[in-house]
Amino acid sequence: MRNTAYKYLALLLSPALLFGQTERLTIDDLLGAGGFGRGGEGLLSPDGKYFATQERGQIALKPVEGGPAKLITHSQEPKSELQWSHDGGRIAYISKGDVWTVEVSGGDLKQLTHDPAGPGDPRGATDHHPLWNPNGKWILYQSGRKGFNELYVVGDDGKEEKLLAATEIYEGDDVIANTAQDKGDAVSSDRFDPNPSWSPDGTRISYTERSRQFFSGKLKVLVFDQATGTAGASIDLYTAKNDPGGAWAVNTASWSPNSSKLAVILQESAWDKIWLISSKGGKPQQLTKGTGEDENPVYSPDGKWIVFTSNRDLAEERHLWLIPSSGGAPRRLTHLSGNESAPQWSPDGTKIYFSRSTALHGPSSYVAETAATGEAHPLEPVKDSKYEHLGINPEVVHFKSKDGLVLVGILYKPSNFQVGTRYPTVIWAHGGPEGQVGLSLSPWSLFLAQQGYVVLEPNFRGSTGYGERFRNSNVEDSGGGEIDDIAASVKYLVDAGIADSKRVAIGGGSHGGTVVANAVTKLPDTFAAGIEMFGVVDRALFLQYTNRNSKIRWETKMGGPPEKKPAVYRKANILPDVTRIKTPLLILHGEQDPQVPPQESAEFAAELKKANKEFIYITYPHEGHGFQQREHRLDSYERQLAFLDKYLKP
Numbered sequence: 001m002r003n004t005a006y007k008y009l010a011l012l013l014s015p016a017l018l019f020g021q022t023e024r025l026t027i028d029d030l031l032g033a034g035g036f037g038r039g040g041e042g043l044l045s046p047d048g049k050y051f052a053t054q055e056r057g058q059i060a061l062k063p064v065e066g067g068p069a070k071l072i073t074h075s076q077e078p079k080s081e082l083q084w085s086h087d088g089g090r091i092a093y094i095s096k097g098d099v100w101t102v103e104v105s106g107g108d109l110k111q112l113t114h115d116p117a118g119p120g121d122p123r124g125a126t127d128h129h130p131l132w133n134p135n136g137k138w139i140l141y142q143s144g145r146k147g148f149n150e151l152y153v154v155g156d157d158g159k160e161e162k163l164l165a166a167t168e169i170y171e172g173d174d175v176i177a178n179t180a181q182d183k184g185d186a187v188s189s190d191r192f193d194p195n196p197s198w199s200p201d202g203t204r205i206s207y208t209e210r211s212r213q214f215f216s217g218k219l220k221v222l223v224f225d226q227a228t229g230t231a232g233a234s235i236d237l238y239t240a241k242n243d244p245g246g247a248w249a250v251n252t253a254s255w256s257p258n259s260s261k262l263a264v265i266l267q268e269s270a271w272d273k274i275w276l277i278s279s280k281g282g283k284p285q286q287l288t289k290g291t292g293e294d295e296n297p298v299y300s301p302d303g304k305w306i307v308f309t310s311n312r313d314l315a316e317e318r319h320l321w322l323i324p325s326s327g328g329a330p331r332r333l334t335h336l337s338g339n340e341s342a343p344q345w346s347p348d349g350t351k352i353y354f355s356r357s358t359a360l361h362g363p364s365s366y367v368a369e370t371a372a373t374g375e376a377h378p379l380e381p382v383k384d385s386k387y388e389h390l391g392i393n394p395e396v397v398h399f400k401s402k403d404g405l406v407l408v409g410i411l412y413k414p415s416n417f418q419v420g421t422r423y424p425t426v427i428w429a430h431g432g433p434e435g436q437v438g439l440s441l442s443p444w445s446l447f448l449a450q451q452g453y454v455v456l457e458p459n460f461r462g463s464t465g466y467g468e469r470f471r472n473s474n475v476e477d478s479g480g481g482e483i484d485d486i487a488a489s490v491k492y493l494v495d496a497g498i499a500d501s502k503r504v505a506i507g508g509g510s511h512g513g514t515v516v517a518n519a520v521t522k523l524p525d526t527f528a529a530g531i532e533m534f535g536v537v538d539r540a541l542f543l544q545y546t547n548r549n550s551k552i553r554w555e556t557k558m559g560g561p562p563e564k565k566p567a568v569y570r571k572a573n574i575l576p577d578v579t580r581i582k583t584p585l586l587i588l589h590g591e592q593d594p595q596v597p598p599q600e601s602a603e604f605a606a607e608l609k610k611a612n613k614e615f616i617y618i619t620y621p622h623e624g625h626g627f628q629q630r631e632h633r634l635d636s637y638e639r640q641l642a643f644l645d646k647y648l649k650p
Contacts, residue, residue, distance in 0.1 A: 023389035025447045027637045031630055046088040048347040051365075054079060059091060059102060064353075066380060072106050085132045090156075092139050097126030099141050099154060112139065112158035120147035121547040121594040122624065124193070134202040138229050140164075142194065149192055151207060153229050164231040165194070165207065165222060192549055195252040199259040202226055204279065206237075206262055208250045212552050216240035217250035219264060221279060237262070237277050238284060245462075245472040246556030247434045248272075254297045254306070255279070256325065263287070263297040263306055263325075270468040274308060276325070288323060288330060293465055296341075299325065301349045305370070307333065309341060315408065315465050316396050316438035320354055322370065334368050334376040339440050353379075359394040359410075359439040360446075361385040387441065391415030392449045394439060397456075399492035401485045405473070408466075409458040409489060410437050412449040413498075423454040424648035425499035427489050429508030429515040433462035433482065434471060444637075451641070453648070454498055460485035460515070476559040478539060478572040479518040486519045490526055503648045507531030507640065509626065510596060517604065520583040521574040529647035531640050533588045534596045534625060537604045539572035545597030578607040585615040586643045588636055590623030616643070 042053030042062065050061045053069070057078055060069040072091075073079065081094045085101075092101050098113045118125040124144040131140040138153040151164040196207040205224055208217040218239045223232035240250050253262040259279060266275045266284060272293040275284040288294045292312025299306055306325050309318045313332065318339045323330035334340065338358035345352055350370055355363045356378075362385065368376035397411045414423065426448055430437050437457040445455040459465070460482040462474035474482050486506065493499035506527050508516050513535020520530045536542045540562040543551050555561055562569045585608065589601035598619065605617040618639065620632040627633050 023386050025386065025390065025443070025450050027447075027634060027641075029386060030443050030447055030637055031633055043082050043084060044344045044346075044353060045084055046086055046347065052082045052084060052091055054082070059093065061104065064379070072104060073102055073109060075109060081129055083130050083132055085136065085156075086134050087136065092130040092132060094126075094128055094130065099127050099130050099139060101139075101156065110158065112154045112156070113141070113143075113161065115143055115145040118143075118145040118147045120144070121549070122592075123594065124149060129196075131196065131198055133224075133226065134198055134200055135226055138226065140196060140198065140205060142196070149194055151194060151196055151205070153224075155229065160229055162229045162231075164205065164224070165209070165220075165234070195250070197252055197255060199255050199279065200257050201259045204259070205231075206253045206255065206279075210249065214239060214242065215246060215552055215556060216242045216248055219250045219253060219262075219277070235281055237279075237281055238264070238266070240266070242556070243267070243468075243472070244475050244556065245434075246553035247432075247464075247471065248468070253277075254299055256299050257301060257303040261325075263299065265295055265297070267468050274306065274323070287325075287327060291467065293467075294321075296343070298343055298345065300345055300370075301347060305349075307343045307345070307352055309343070311438075311465055314396075314439075316410070316436075318438075320352065320368070331372065333370070333374070334366075335374045336366075336376060337439075339438070340366075357440060359441060360387040360390075360392075362441055387443070387446055390446060390450055392446055394442070394445075396439065397492070399488060401461075401481070401488040403481070403484065405461060405481075405485070407458060407460065407485055407488060409456050410439065410442070410445075412442075412445045412455040412457075414449050414452050414454070417454075420497065422500035423498060424452065424503040424644075425454040425456070425490075425493055425505070426644065426648075427486060427504065427506045428455055428457045429460070429486065429506065429512035429519075430457060430463070431508070431510030431512050432464070433460075433474060433478075433511040433514075434464045435511070436463045436465040438465070448641075448644070451645075453644070454493065456489055456493060458485060458489040460489075475557055476565065476568045478514075478558065478568070479522070479574070480571055482515060483518050483522050486515060487523055487526065503528055505529040505531070505644055505648055507533070508535070509533035510535065513596075517574050518572075520581050520585065521577050522580075524580050524582045527583045529644060530583045530585045531588075531643060532585055532601075532604070533636075534590060534593055535600065536572075536596055537574050537600050540569045541573075541603065542597065542600060545599055547594055550595060575603060575607050578604075578611045578613065581608070581611070581613055584643075584647055585613070586639060587615060587617045588627075588639070589619050590625065590627060591619050591621050592623060593625045595625040 042051040058071045059073045060071050062069040077095045079093045079095050083092045090101050101110045113127050115127050127141050127143045129142050137156050140153050142149050150166040154161045192210040194207040205222045209220050210217045219237045220234050222234040253264040262277050265272050274287040274294050274297045277284045292310050294308050294310045297306045297308045305322050310321050311318050320333040320340045321330045340354050340356050342355045343352050351367050353367050356366045357363045364382045365379040366376050392415050395411050397409050448455050494501045506516050506519050513533045516530050516532040517535050517537045558568050559565045587601050589598050608615045
């Protein structure tokens with residue numbers, strides 16, 4: 001049984017409070033911290049007067065100029081993925097895995113699709129991402145009802161439904177169908193997100209077709225008959241060179257208002273940059289250049305400008321930039337710090353609404369004038385954040401791995417940090433491995449720093465944000481150089497006089513858990529404790545049980561299947577080396593994880609038990625990749641804190 005009362009008493013008596021700190025984070029605060037969602041106020045209406053947003057499970061309309069929100073639904077079922085009709089009269093959304101609509105003026109909810117959940121990965125096994133045709137009547141959506149993603153349209157009255165395209169259909173390992181006209185039986189496949197988008201004239205649909213042979217994707221344009229709702233001929237606009245790391249793929253294209261061009265992110269220059277492609281085909285033309293990752297281009301209503309997000313100023317932040325669609329030098333929209341995302345143009349093109357967050361504050365809605373003033377302000381007074389009153393200021397630090405590779409991390413120090421004092425330290429590894437930690441809100445690291453720990457979140461090789469070369473520097477090297485980078489993280493803190501070398505722990509989930517398992521095996525004398533959550537301990541075993549998308553991606557990253565790359569897979573298998581482990585481990589896993597199969601942790605625990613190692617192994621029923629149920633999240637946080645305190649604060 002958990003002694004919750006005792007733990008909360010320990011929180012109240014922690015050093016930070018005794019030093020006069022005015023704010024205290026609790027585990028209850030962490031339980032509410034994951035739910036910031038999309039950020040900002042929601043989706044702007046076509047007339048620019050309202051945001052459609054979700055409040056307590058309902059769809060609400062919030063005036064842009066301020067004022068109370070008006071609920072337009074009252075049903076109990078959760079609602080997500082809101083989309084305005086182009087006349088502003090209705091909103092399409094997803095509920096219970098199907099497409100629904102509701103009149104903005106209020107009224108009965110209308111269910112348009114009645115599709116059962118498909119097999120395979122449950123995260124993509126339902127209907128999702130509804131998009132209204134610009135001329136009304138038809139709603140484009142993705143469906144995973146067969147276990148792989150297909151594109152459909154459904155009439156706005158729900159009476160007609162048409163299959164347009166399938167991204168990939170398999171029988172065994174052979175592709176047997178990839179268009180609406182092919183009629184093979186779908187036996188084994190999983191979701192590939194086709195990222196569709198309507199042309200503004202409503203006559204075409206852009207989407208990405210993916211397969212094992214073209215895993216990074218083909219950008220296609222499909223002709224659409226608005227009268228019949230059927231698909232016509234399609235053309236391949238761009239076929240991406242397969243990314244050797246299996247991580248990069250063609251994403252959603254942004255159509256110009258006159259439907260003549262598409263702005264899309266390509267990595268032809270070893271950095272993610274904006275390229276323009278004629279909707280009739282032809283050679284792509286590069287629009288943005290230089291270093292830094294440019295993402296999410298959106299045309300202005302008049303087509304003269306494109307707004308995009310980029311980390312070109314500081315790799316650990318994202319800001320909004322504007323560039324003429326005809327070419328020229330980009331300029332930063334605002335002079336704010338933090339991370340800016342989800343830009344939406346006002347109908348007249350004079351304003352851009354966006355979401356802004358910082359390392360100490362969750363998302364808030366802002367608006368900026370598009371004139372070259374750099375002025376931006378929140379739509380409403382920004383709500384106070386408990387994290388801003390902890391006395392903890394995350395900072396970007398730089399250090400080198402043993403091969404000279406420059407690494408970046410985010411460092412969290414206790415509020416009463418004193419130079420010359422060595423602290424118990426936690427290295428927290430991010431997932432992906434293509435994730436990136438930056439100057440964004442990290443409640444768990446802030447909480448641990450409040451408890452008196454130094455926390456370092458390193459961006460080891462394989463992380464996103466530093467160009468294609470850095471992101472793919474772990475190809476055919478899983479469990480190799482990234483573990484050298486973890487060792488360098490510890491060395492940096494010890495050499496700087498910050499960390500107590502005898503009291504260093506490591507933790508992480510997903511690929512972060514994979515890093516933990518490899519680190520405690522390959523650096524057996526480094527860590528006093530390890531928290532390994534739903535990570536991979538044997539990549540070949542992982543391939544047997546994970547979803548197909550993930551299997552193809554990781555076979556690509558590993559250079560091929562296990563029989564072709566035995567040495568690469570041996571490096572990524574720690575099970576034969578469990579006897580080397582000296583670190584006490586806490587292992588946590590969801591019992592229905594579709595991404596990292598639970599067999600990974602089960603095999604790990606079995607080998608640890610056989611080797612008489614010290615560990616705790618906990619599984620959570622009805623949980624997937626990560627923990628969603630409040631009771632399980634509470635339990636996992638309490639276990640992690642107690643585990644760290646036991647071994648780092650004896």
